[in-house]
Amino acid sequence: MPVAATADSHATLSPTRRLDPAAAAIELKDVSFAYDTRLILRGITMTVPRGKIVAIMGASGSGKTTILRLIGGQLRPKKGKVLVGGQSVADLEPDALYALRRKFGMLFQFGALFTDMTVFENIAFPMREHTDLPESMIRDLVLMKLNAVGLRGAAQLMPSELSGGMGRRVALARAIALDPMLVMYDEPFAGLDPISLAIVGQLIRRLNDALGITSIVVTHDVYESLKMVDYLYFVSEGKIVASGTPAEVRASSDPFVRQFVDGQPDGPVRFHYPAPPYHRALLANVE
Amino acid sequence: MSSEATGDLVLVLRRLGGTVTGGVARLGYMARFLGAILWYTPMALRRLHLTVREIYFSGVLSLVIILMSGLFVGMVLSLQGYEVLRRYSAQEQLGIVVALSLVKELGPVIGGLLFASRAGSAITAEIGLMKATEQLSAMEMMAVDPIARVVAPRFWAGVISMPLLAALFSAFGIFGGYLIGVRVIGIDAGAFWGQMQAGVNFWPDITNGIIKSIVFGAAVSLIAVIEGYDAKPTAEGVSSATTRTVVVSSLAILALDFVLTVFMFRGVGL
């Protein structure tokens, strides 16, 4: 299904500027997913073009991490297809899936650094596992990656000795250790102070452009992503409710986008978890 | 019979059935997990340093508690044994009693129980925490199978460490028995060691002990890695998995000990 066909399923902000599916590194076609019986994603269709940074935005629990796990082949869609370079991830044999993952980098929500290894060993880990490079070469490569995130001096620290922002940058260096074609960032900004946050944001953009990577950034930080991404998808209750370039998002009058961009507590996304009417709950004691 | 009572009976039967099928399914799962570990074993052995490192963590760091316990158990055994043997004027046999009880039973069993609570719980907690902090997920996404990289080395480290620990437990126990029997009570040292040498055979006494400790090591390690791997990725999940490892592997050791002992007695024609 070409992307154009999805225009009616959600509010594409500008019908004239759609992403060209031919250049797609990643495509989700009408993907649904459920944990047991709980439907998390309902018919997600999205395209990530080669060499671009695409943001997936949505409230927590809206299924953003689930989308990344589907792309990485850790979960299989109940319906629809996840295509990476035209191949359906769920149909790959284990060997082929592992071969594909070697071309992926992923920054986990909380970094997921290996706590029993130094920063240096964390970044050397994928190299040691997947290459036969001599020790001297690994050393040079690790220092290069660390230098790219500005932490060459922290090579011998343990993950527990790093601040939140530093940990995120080390995880970033590990994600790009094997020069991946795709890097997925799961909430790279969560819990960072404004300075670290800007640093990480710039790093993602710089690495993307310098190494020719395709990037997917999952986040709920609208402000930061509007500064650095090429395209945004808004997810709510398992559906894509809006999408567009940063300029379109800023100019949009879509109520969902406005609520998200302006940070209003109530709107299409409700503040209240579904509950029976308040007055009935209050009166329940009286009866 | 009233329909209510029938309903209760159905409920009880259903619950019983559920427990049985659940238990069987769990055993099947454990067998498949063991299969996966064995499948990745060549890969794990090729990078021996990973297993050696785990032998240090589960084996070497358990040494103190194993040696101390062995010593005390041996001393108590010697006191109790002497007290009984004296009634039959068979004090000279103390060496055999101490050595056989330790080598055939107490070394593997108490060593195994201590190993479960010292090393097994640590393995579960470590793997569970790696899961809770998404380190296992991260490994998978880096195209590295956590069973090969994390689970298999810990499993084999347990299988290798356990017989060595049990042997050391027995050795220290015998030494403790010697301290009490010979040095304190005053049995003739020559009789103590001589009787032991004559009465304890390598085959089947010592080999049976070794077989037991290898089986216990495998059981404890398998339970520990599975509980860690399946732990709910939360703080409570990891802590309850750790508790379960100790409880389940202790029961497994005692049950397996009974089964193995029965088979071993059949082996010598009892």
Ligand SMILES: Nc1ncnc2c1ncn2[C@@H]1O[C@H](COP(=O)(O)OP(=O)(O)O)[C@@H](O)[C@H]1O
């Ligand atoms: N392993 C799991 N089992 C069951 N439910 C899960 C699991 N992981 C996540 N969920 C549920 O799926 C929903 C979406 O999760 P997730 O994709 O992590 O959301 P997000 O990353 O957008 O915050 C959440 O409601 C969460 O509770």
Ligand SMILES: [Mg+2]
């Ligand atoms: Mg998430």
